[in-house]
Amino acid sequence: MKKKLVSMMLVGAMTVTAITGCGSSGTTETAETTEETAETTEESAEATEETAEATEETAETTEAAAASEEGSNTLTVWAWDANFNIPALEAAAEDYKANVDSTFELNIVEQSQSSDVEDAITLAGSSGDYSALPDIVLFQDHYIQRYVADYPDAWNTLEGADIDWDDFGAEKLSYSTIDGVHYGVPVDNGTAIMAYRVDLLEEAGYTLDDMTGCTWEKFIEVGKAVYEKTGKYLLCMDGDGNDLIYMMLQAEGQSQFTDGVPNFTENETLKEVCSLIVQMAQENVLYLANDWSDYTDQAIQGDMVAGVMNGNWIIPTIEQVSDNSGKWEITSLPTINGGEGYAANGGSSLYITSNSKNVELAQKFLAATFGAGSTATYDAALTNGGVITCSAKAGESDVYQQGVEYFNNQAIYAKIVEMGANVPVVEQSDYHYSARSVLATAIINAINGADLDAEIEQAESDLKFEMGIN
Amino acid sequence: MDNKHKNSVRAKQDRAGWYFLTPATLLIAIMSFYPIIQALLTSFKTGSSAAMTWAEPITFNYARMFQDRRFMTAVGNTFLYLIVQVPIMLILAILLAQLLNNKDVKFRGLFRTCIFLPCATSLVSYSLIFKSLFATQGLINTILVNLGILKENFNFLGTPWSARMIIIIALVWRWTGYNMVFYLAGLQGIEYSVYEAAKIDGANGWKTFWHITVPLLRPTIIMTFIMSINGTLQLFDESVNLTSGGPANSTITMSHYIYNNSFGQGVANFGYASAMSFFVFILVAILAAINLKVGDKRD
Numbered sequence: 001m002k003k004k005l006v007s008m009m010l011v012g013a014m015t016v017t018a019i020t021g022c023g024s025s026g027t028t029e030t031a032e033t034t035e036e037t038a039e040t041t042e043e044s045a046e047a048t049e050e051t052a053e054a055t056e057e058t059a060e061t062t063e064a065a066a067a068s069e070e071g072s073n074t075l076t077v078w079a080w081d082a083n084f085n086i087p088a089l090e091a092a093a094e095d096y097k098a099n100v101d102s103t104f105e106l107n108i109v110e111q112s113q114s115s116d117v118e119d120a121i122t123l124a125g126s127s128g129d130y131s132a133l134p135d136i137v138l139f140q141d142h143y144i145q146r147y148v149a150d151y152p153d154a155w156n157t158l159e160g161a162d163i164d165w166d167d168f169g170a171e172k173l174s175y176s177t178i179d180g181v182h183y184g185v186p187v188d189n190g191t192a193i194m195a196y197r198v199d200l201l202e203e204a205g206y207t208l209d210d211m212t213g214c215t216w217e218k219f220i221e222v223g224k225a226v227y228e229k230t231g232k233y234l235l236c237m238d239g240d241g242n243d244l245i246y247m248m249l250q251a252e253g254q255s256q257f258t259d260g261v262p263n264f265t266e267n268e269t270l271k272e273v274c275s276l277i278v279q280m281a282q283e284n285v286l287y288l289a290n291d292w293s294d295y296t297d298q299a300i301q302g303d304m305v306a307g308v309m310n311g312n313w314i315i316p317t318i319e320q321v322s323d324n325s326g327k328w329e330i331t332s333l334p335t336i337n338g339g340e341g342y343a344a345n346g347g348s349s350l351y352i353t354s355n356s357k358n359v360e361l362a363q364k365f366l367a368a369t370f371g372a373g374s375t376a377t378y379d380a381a382l383t384n385g386g387v388i389t390c391s392a393k394a395g396e397s398d399v400y401q402q403g404v405e406y407f408n409n410q411a412i413y414a415k416i417v418e419m420g421a422n423v424p425v426v427e428q429s430d431y432h433y434s435a436r437s438v439l440a441t442a443i444i445n446a447i448n449g450a451d452l453d454a455e456i457e458q459a460e461s462d463l464k465f466e467m468g469i470n
Numbered sequence: 471m472d473n474k475h476k477n478s479v480r481a482k483q484d485r486a487g488w489y490f491l492t493p494a495t496l497l498i499a500i501m502s503f504y505p506i507i508q509a510l511l512t513s514f515k516t517g518s519s520a521a522m523t524w525a526e527p528i529t530f531n532y533a534r535m536f537q538d539r540r541f542m543t544a545v546g547n548t549f550l551y552l553i554v555q556v557p558i559m560l561i562l563a564i565l566l567a568q569l570l571n572n573k574d575v576k577f578r579g580l581f582r583t584c585i586f587l588p589c590a591t592s593l594v595s596y597s598l599i600f601k602s603l604f605a606t607q608g609l610i611n612t613i614l615v616n617l618g619i620l621k622e623n624f625n626f627l628g629t630p631w632s633a634r635m636i637i638i639i640a641l642v643w644r645w646t647g648y649n650m651v652f653y654l655a656g657l658q659g660i661e662y663s664v665y666e667a668a669k670i671d672g673a674n675g676w677k678t679f680w681h682i683t684v685p686l687l688r689p690t691i692i693m694t695f696i697m698s699i700n701g702t703l704q705l706f707d708e709s710v711n712l713t714s715g716g717p718a719n720s721t722i723t724m725s726h727y728i729y730n731n732s733f734g735q736g737v738a739n740f741g742y743a744s745a746m747s748f749f750v751f752i753l754v755a756i757l758a759a760i761n762l763k764v765g766d767k768r769d
Contacts, residue, residue, distance in 0.1 A: 126519035444718035
């Protein structure tokens with residue numbers, strides 16, 4: 001009878017450890033413990049102790065990724081790109097340590113992709129338990145408005161932080177400012193570049209000056225010549241996540257939304273932009289890739305293109321093709337009626353979560369580094385990670401004036417900062433990516449022969465349906 | 471009497487059986503049944519997942535999905551896969567099983583292993599391999615262009631009809647061997663003497679197959695049908711990894727659309743996503759029930 005009782009208890013213990021073991025980093029240890037538990041009854045006391053230890057260890061590991069304890073001099077931050085924004089954060093930590101507080105520690109936890117951070121917020125917000133969040137998260141600009149609207153309790157504002165907001169580009173701040181309240185500190189700069197292979201342009205009989213400030217009509221004419229002479233496309237984009245529409249519209253100073261409502265069918269500029277994209281795709285000026293990896297790996301790195309238009313974070317991708325060093329140069333975007341176009345796409349900012357117990361320290365850290373246009377931070381961020389600032393003050397630094405060999409020694413960083421100041425502020429929406437996706441669908445259908453106007457109408461009604469507007 | 475029954479050997483064995491079942495039952499209840507009930511409740515709610523409220527009217531999410539043009543596209547795509555792919559795959563599987571059940575075939579074991587092998591690959595990796603095979607600059611294009619069948623590289627995954635076709639080819643490649651194994655197992659259960667008797671009666675190969683193999687394999691066929699219907703209705707990996715649902719949503723499946731509504735595109739519309747999941751659940755249940763009814767020839 002006793003034996004039976006003991007075995008029942010052990011089965012119970014197994015069940016409990018199996019359940020608690022799920023999803024924790026200490027699973028292996030727990031599993032081992034469970035095995036031992038099953039082996040002999042005598043060792044059970046010992047095993048229980050081990051289980052307790054394992055559970056404690058699990059608790060510790062989870063703690064490390066979450067926010068720091070109250071009153072400590074450490075902050076935890078989540079970011080996702082070891083080649084891009086993590087070096088920028090390391091630079092900021094060094095800067096703060098050297099110039100403000102030598103005992104400060106920044107614990108950077110690498111996430112595999114930006115959506116991991118978004119999913120973590122979704123999870124925390126849905127369960128109402130924010131305790132797994134770190135002090136600061138890096139968050140994508142186009143998503144933040146939606147997440148502040150959906151999970152208002154997940155964030156801390158930057159009210160009271162000593163930051164000179166006028167130093168940043170107004171367009172960049174328009175993402176992280178919600179109802180006039182600042183939520184985030186900009187890290188990088190999403191200014192769009194139009195990069196050309198100057199050698200291929202010359203082969204077709206054109207120069208970079210011909211392209212700067214040209215009309216899309218002229219662009220198509222050049223694109224056809226380039227494809228004929230060299231077999232390369234003058235423009236490329238991911239067809240499913242078509243950012244061209246947004247950037248081309250922004251260069252015209254227009255948005256897909258008016259007062260929070262999709263504005264497609266009445267928007268002549270949007271229709272013009274869409275029909276230009278369809279025309280370019282049909283005339284082999286534009287290569288629309290099937291998805292993102294097709295865009296980066298096949299189109300750009302597979303050397304299929306003579307031009308790339310996207311946020312400047314695409315530069316490291318272009319630079320992967322070392323054979324083409326010195327053949328690229330950048331300029332502003334074409335526009336419908338001619339004149340230089342400026343736009344931005346993508347980028348991210350740093351946000352303090354509601355789980356931070358050291359809000360004051362987090363604010364001070366952000367204000368003294370990224371928020372102050374600190375040269376020490378931004379120079380190292382640029383040299384180590386290629387992160388370009390949108391702070392006007394930091395952009396004046398010498399590092400920005402240097403020519404870049406890959407881009408024919410053009411001082412592209414200074415050029416990007418300068419272009420960034422000209423990007424027009426257009427209306428942002430929680431439904432940015434939904435709009436992108438319905439319009440991308442319309443364009444693909446139109447390329448395959450459907451009527452563009454009808455497709456745009458359908459796209460608008462699909463988006464309104466998703467937003468719940470009738 | 472009661473007391474006597476309690477202490478009988480039989481009763482003791484019964485009780486022991488329940489003790490053994492308890493841990494598994496508890497785990498299933500906690501891990502599966504509880505979430506299912508929670509999901510049902512969620513499907514009647516709406517709003518941001520931080521502050522979900524009961525929908526007004528309560529069936530809002532269920533009514534909404536029938537007006538959702540993109541969800542209906544996803545349902546259409548899924549049924550297309552179901553109607554085209556499942557019969558092709560099962561017929562191939564049963565023919566292969568019949569072939570490889572023949573004792574005179576040399577290297578039977580090798581062939582069986584080769585045909586089953588695709589099942590050992592992970593869904594994501596085989597999707598990615600198919601994707602690179604059929605890429606615009608991929609192997610298939612290179613071969614077809616060099617053979618002179620195509621004039622220039624064709625964008626297989628960027629054209630709606632060919633993208634759907636590739637998903638079907640991929641599914642057939644991945645799952646035929648899996649179903650073949652069930653048929654092979656079923657064939658082991660058929661006495662060889664039955665075939666001998668048929669031979670003596672003068673039945674040819676086709677007749678033997680149609681009048682002996684198929685009827686005797688009926689339970690296995692029904693099982694594979696139900697499993698394939700269930701699997702196809704919940705198709706996810708191929709849509710996400712091979713085509714990303716594109717071009718223009720022409721290959722998106724129901725599960726992929728449900729995922730997009732909960733995590734995929736930065737939105738967390740859990741209420742609506744749960745409602746759509748229950749729609750899939752009901753579809754699977756109905757189709758399985760029809761299948762059982764049609765397949766059951768007992769009096």
